[in-house]
Amino acid sequence: MKILLYSTQISTRLSYIIDFFSKQINDEIIITNDADLFQQTDAIKINYSSSSVTQRELWIQPHALLFENNIQQQKAECFQWNDLKFFFKSGGDIPFDIFSASFYLLARYEEYLPHEKDMYSRYAHPNSLAFKEDFLHLPLINLWIEEFKKMLKQKFSTFKIYHSSFTFLPTYDIDIAYAFRNHPFLKNTLGLSKDLGTANFKSYFQRFFAMIGLGGDPFDTYQWLDELHVKYNLQPYYFFLLAENRKGYDKNLSPYTNAMQGLIKTHNAKYSVGIHPSWQSGDDENILKKEISIFKNITGKAVTMSRQHYIRMTLPQTYRLLIDNQIKNDFSMGYGSINGFRASVASSFCWYDLEKEEQTPLLVHPFCFMEANSYFEQHYTAKQAAAELQQYHDVIKSVDGDLITIFHNHFVTEQKEWLPWRNMYADFLKRNFG
Template identity: 45%
Template sequence: MLLYAHSITPRLKYVADFLTRYYGHPFKVMANETAYLDSTDPRINYSHQRMSDGELYIKPSPLLSESEKRRFNLHAVAHNGYKVIFESNCDLGFDLFAGIFYLLTRYEEYLPHAKDAYGRFAHEASLAFREEFLHLPLINIWLEDFRTVLEERFPGIELQKPQFSFEPTYDIDLAWAFKFKPFKVRWGRILNHIFRLKFGQARRHIKVLKGKIQDPYDSYEWLDELHRQHNLQPVYFILAAIEKGKYDKNADVHLPQFHQLVHALGSQYTLGMHPSWYSGDHKAALAKEKAVVEKASHQHLHHSRQHYIRMQMPQTYHHLQDLGIQHEYSMGYGTINGFRASVATPYYWYDLEKEQQTNLLIHPFCFMDATAYYQQKQTPEETLAELRELLKTIRSVGGTMSTVWHNHLLGTAPEFEGWREVYAQFVAETGM
């Protein structure tokens, strides 16, 4: 597929590379008008005027020819049963390439924006939320429609069809509820339960410490069995904050039991680091936290997801790249479920600050249990309905459904009753 443009920019090359990987078919960018007109290959004209019969014409917006970052006054309009941005008078009715670039790069997060209570990019500030397509992998929907256009315009063209996949991931923020706490902490909590007349919780706490019942946050063996039943290969992200604080309450990273847990998980599954809240303000802590998990697991880490999804474009990604991270899993919101980058396909990060594609592969997620429970305040039944709707949508476009769950929500604590059953039901329905 030839893709003609007046000038070849890093932004256009990035979009062409994304299309090449998505369709499994090369999109060759060129600026030689004569060679383009003489070719008999399928052709896309991405310039300001039509040039020949038989070509597919997409009229460009300025976005891919620029190198600065500026605010666009964008609104979504209805087109072919879905919404589009960068509307233009051309064969598609909009600038598909600019739309892909704008959403994939999280362009709006580089501009001044509203922040949420945790200092993160507020989902309410996003175009996807304002224009009511946050619940959709809009890029995948565009590309499946674009596939039809290409196949009709260029009969015989062979385009790869993406296949649905399910990618389960887990954040281990609190490895245990009661076990392996310092003596004062253990009995301080028990006395607190008693003073607050929560005798049932005090009894459960004591039974856990005596080994009579399992710790309520210990869902590891239950998950192992679920993975075996459905042949799943999840990714576990381990919080290993050395400096504890309001948002970093993980187990003591020096505990032998903590190291044993990490080693056991790493012997079966892919592990990643889970950079603490503290490390967001102290870069040096990142390397220390990574070293803790690597030492416990006896392996090098290449995967990461931010604790509390605390990230800042592009600094967070720069710091992770400096540590050798190759797979990043924070592309989602901690305040609402949906598609932060409007896509359900892993993609390489484009650094808008340096204007270049990187080798950092972004794995977007669309659902987090903590978001459903704490932010959206859903019941297990409401969450299952949400998961089914997301699954149906992603399956229809052959996307990757990546979800985030926590061991403590999948445990046996009374406050999370029904959540592990919902997860087991959902996993069964993925068909994996």
Template identity: 35%
Template sequence: MLLVYTHKITSRLSYVFKHICVRILGVEVKFTTVVEEFIAHQGLKMSYTKQPLGKELFVQSHYLLFEEGLTDVSIKIENWNATKCFFRVGEKSSIPFDIFAASFYLLSRYEEYMPYVADDFGRFPPEESLAYRYHFLKQPVVDIWAFEFKKILQSYFHDFEFTARKFQFQPIIDVPVAYKYAHKGFIRTLGGGLKDLLGLRFVDLYNRSSVLFKLRKDPFDTYKWLINNHKKRGFKPIFFFLLADYSNYDKSINHNNKHFRTLIKYVGDYFEIGLKGSFLALDDKEILKKEKLRFEKILNKPLQSSRNSFSKLKLPHSYRNLIDLGVQSDYTMGYVSEVGFRAGTCTPFYFYDLDYEMQTPLKIYPFCVLDYIFRNTEAKSALNQLQPIVNSVKEVGGVFSMVVHNYTFSGTAIWGSWRKLYVELLDFVKTD
């Protein structure tokens, strides 16, 4: 156990130390404001305050973890070893930066509470982020900083043995539209066929007819292939199905369709199933509640995991709605247009509500890659870009989490090489 002496124990301090020490480094942590208790402790210990007590392991604290509310925080990005950091502290500190305050800034998504220019879907774009502007988005910096801290601990406490973290791969399978042609009902099927005909899309009309007359498999029906390839390598993806009413944004199969329900249950026999919250549900908790009830009726179990359509998040409201409905895990934290670590970490973490100054029970599973970024990209080129990201996560024993869609493996024009790419990526990730 690591004992931390500080002049004030706050929710922010407890939150970020537990993420770095417990979840990343596997070291239990306890806090004290009593000097005598700190001096008497015989194991791992450090002081985190304004001035050292003596010659102990000391990290000088930035004010961020001891305040409440939001302020315009002054940040200067500097190089540090093979990465970057901010919140530089004095020379007496064993670490030149307050990595705990810097980690809190990224994990809490502090910058997303401040004014920013949203994209067309109202999302926080990567270009507005500190990590993108200063070129450390593609590094899990919080985990890298934690391992730098681990080196310092090892230099002070030679006999302490750390538990090694094991790298994990977490595939996220997004299913916004379960089938391209099949099981859409008479009106939608007729309308789709007429659009193909009037638009002179004869290849689409032929493919649609072939599926409807059961002469070929629906191109979006890639579930068996996905199940087999993950099972073969021992990976456990989580599938997110959309159960929304039809709208301009969400064009899922009707949630009452027996074939669609059978599909969800079939996939659920092999892997975990979550709810893909609709676009309209993002701003309306009642709609989200309705979709949650549909999910629970189909699978006969409580909803535990969710992911938002279009990877849209509006903090803190999106996460508060999930908490109010009893959802335990969310898989939306990431960017749709850039590869990287939106919250700076490749380790699942709990949502910290800055308005209420508290850690919530909602666990966030951040993703660092979305397949859409690599549409129309040759398999070899995409793999060359993905491998360094995987390696950066392997170096810190983190979780490499990637979002792909069922239609990504349909063989259609923009996704032509993706089956080959994904199999190669699975094999690369599997390699120690």
């Protein structure tokens, strides 16, 4: 064994967070409650107990959180350490319980406590500690782990600091595949009437020629995106909305049209694709099952990846539902109301079901930037969003994390309103990956 952690108690919560830390430092940390073994071993030693055990150890005094088996209000008062915010202050070589604090953020503990909902009945981001204490823009857990690795190196010269590779994963939500093409005749006819009534002749002729197959569709940005992916050697993920009924927030093209099925098959042949569960599916599991079935019939393979439409999710119900339907990877861990790090991390992690007190097989891939948040929620210009995205890129790259972004096909069109956003995205890729 290379790293041995001593704790008087061994809990499911402790095992979970130590497993996560092991993956982040690329070294297995073995937990023991045997004090004699801990004292006698030649391994790198982490003492996670209330008092010092040996002279040569990294000592972290525990907060009670990892040894509790209930969910209750926690006192999370923030302080500064090495220019970083921290909470769950304690003694030892590190001034706080880094394991409990990381667990609190990673398990989304605060989302199980009573809280305010936003206008879409989602967990409202102003409730979060990260927003209140102004670290939502930081992958704080990754930054803590960087300091943790430095302290292990100072204590034990045999410890090797492992540097993983920074990864960029562009993802796209296809909520509305086409603006005009292949939409119901009545819908387009009403659209033509509206265009005439408002003297929007550009939209009228664009819609008309798209309807009869003689013109391009403004939302058909797929080839342009393909060219970017080839140019910068990117492997994107696409999530398709497949609601059977066009209703409310679900405004997609029918999944039964040849155009929609052809689009999915084309992308499935080149990229990783997943389901974008409709808003309606959040109220009815049978709808989710049907959408997954439709997707499977189109692609000819099991559906294992998802991201919630409008980031509509409630813990633990949404994730349990995904697990029950054989989803193995979820990309919904972020806010639909503001950009930033919802779980304060830029690394994938297994979801911990706090009510059941168990680690699940669902792998969570957190995103930190969605262009729709910048535009609709934060009211940024494309230039301001570019600076925001660049900040996320730079801080994630500094900790060898995973930068996951969300763009929509209808946000990068050549239409006058959206052209600055199209150019912003192309410039970001050129600047960082060209």
